[in-house]
Amino acid sequence: MIDNDKVNFHFDIDGDNFTTAGEASVKIKKALRQMGFSADTIRRVSVAMYEGEINMVIHADGGEADVNVYPNKIEIILADKGPGIPDIEKAMQAGYSTAPDDIRSLGFGAGMGLPNMKKYTDSIDIQTEVGVGTTVTMVVNV
Amino acid sequence: MTVAELSVKLGAKNICLPSPEREVTGAYTGDLLSWVMGRAPADSAWVTIMSNLNVVAVASLADVACVILSENVELDSDALKKAENEGINILSVADGSYETCAALSKLI
Numbered sequence: 001m002i003d004n005d006k007v008n009f010h011f012d013i014d015g016d017n018f019t020t021a022g023e024a025s026v027k028i029k030k031a032l033r034q035m036g037f038s039a040d041t042i043r044r045v046s047v048a049m050y051e052g053e054i055n056m057v058i059h060a061d062g063g064e065a066d067v068n069v070y071p072n073k074i075e076i077i078l079a080d081k082g083p084g085i086p087d088i089e090k091a092m093q094a095g096y097s098t099a100p101d102d103i104r105s106l107g108f109g110a111g112m113g114l115p116n117m118k119k120y121t122d123s124i125d126i127q128t129e130v131g132v133g134t135t136v137t138m139v140v141n142v
Numbered sequence: 143m144t145v146a147e148l149s150v151k152l153g154a155k156n157i158c159l160p161s162p163e164r165e166v167t168g169a170y171t172g173d174l175l176s177w178v179m180g181r182a183p184a185d186s187a188w189v190t191i192m193s194n195l196n197v198v199a200v201a202s203l204a205d206v207a208c209v210i211l212s213e214n215v216e217l218d219s220d221a222l223k224k225a226e227n228e229g230i231n232i233l234s235v236a237d238g239s240y241e242t243c244a245a246l247s248k249l250i
Binding site: 019020021022023025026029039042043046047050051054106107108110112113115116119120 | 173174175176177179180184192194195196197199200202203204205220228
């Protein structure tokens with residue numbers, strides 16, 4: 001969908017299927033490559049989005065992802081109706097995780113999700129309410 | 143060095159080698175996927191014992207040159223199919239991650 005100078009990609013993230021988590025990120029990676037973005041930009045966007053996608057699957061039973069590609073920036077909006085984040089400061093700490101053991105056995109739950117999202121983006125905004133949901137908006141400048 | 147050359151020098155088994163000519167410029171080891179994704183340099187050889195579907199996604203997103211499964215860890219069929227579709231090089235070695243990294247440090 002093209003809206004003036006913005007290209008939007010929308011994905012429904014399936015909360016039941018952990019093994020397919022990451023498909024939206026891989027699709028974005030391919031689309032950005034076709035659009036001619038640099039390898040560094042593509043890596044930053046796709047890693048940040050993958051972490052967010054995994055978070056939504058682990059904690060929030062899925063959600064929706066929108067990626068808006070502008071000429072000078074890429075915006076990633078991840079919205080879920082999950083349990084919310086009671087303590088954002090803690091959640092942002094590297095190594096802090098509330099992921100269950102079965103998720104850890106797959107190699108996740110290292111407490112690096114939000115720290116990676118912050119590290120790889122130019123800005124991150126988290127709107128969250130316990131019991132209502134969380135919306136994470138990240139921007140990578142091009 | 144290319145992934146194909148590295149595979150020969152390590153005595154590795156080629157599980158999936160869609161891009162044999164891809165250059166390897168470094169190495170990284172780790173089994174926590176988010177940690178690896180945040181830190182593994184692009185174009186590196188990633189040594190791990192993890193072999194589930196998510197390994198393929200992380201390899202693709204982190205843009206590593208190849209995954210090296212240590213200790214003869216087997217890739218499940220879904221992951222193999224995904225690796226073929228995504229064009230991800232995957233090798234397998236009998237040695238552990240430590241021995242494999244020690245070998246890599248002499249080769250790269």
